[in-house]
Amino acid sequence: MKPLKLIFGLGLLAMAVTAQADSKVTTVINGQTIAKDLTKLTFNDKMVTLTFSDNTSETAEMGLVAVTLDHSGESGIKEILADPKKQKDVYNLKGQYLGEKPDGLSQGIYIVNGQKVYVK
Numbered sequence: 001m002k003p004l005k006l007i008f009g010l011g012l013l014a015m016a017v018t019a020q021a022d023s024k025v026t027t028v029i030n031g032q033t034i035a036k037d038l039t040k041l042t043f044n045d046k047m048v049t050l051t052f053s054d055n056t057s058e059t060a061e062m063g064l065v066a067v068t069l070d071h072s073g074e075s076g077i078k079e080i081l082a083d084p085k086k087q088k089d090v091y092n093l094k095g096q097y098l099g100e101k102p103d104g105l106s107q108g109i110y111i112v113n114g115q116k117v118y119v120k
Helices: 002-021
Strands: 024-029 032-034 038-044 047-052 057-061 065-070 097-099 108-112 115-119
Touching: none
Parallel strands: none
Antiparallel strands: 024 032, 024 065, 038 047, 047 057, 108 115
16 A cells, blocks of 8 residues: 555655646546645545645545646746857866857867867
8 A cells, every 4th residue: 555655645746846837637536526726645544635725625545536647738938038149158178167258268179158169
């Protein structure tokens, strides 16, 4: 029975972590879909108590409860803005910061704007 408790616990943890990524949680008890937001699962032997965001709760046998997580929604990131013309920092291959521009560097390979660049 402990592996089942672990699966339910991990599912609840996944709900908490992904709540900001527009995840959808569906709770079904004995074939009935519950139209409330699930916030907590508590296990006691073969029973599980489901607590919802409106502070109500329901208790049922574990075999009658199904919690489904759907992560197919959008993430919170809507747009990435970057200025491709802006010169970013310059690093050597050891990861040491060398400045903002590759001007005046001796011959070699450097990381400029996240890409390898050969300076002649």
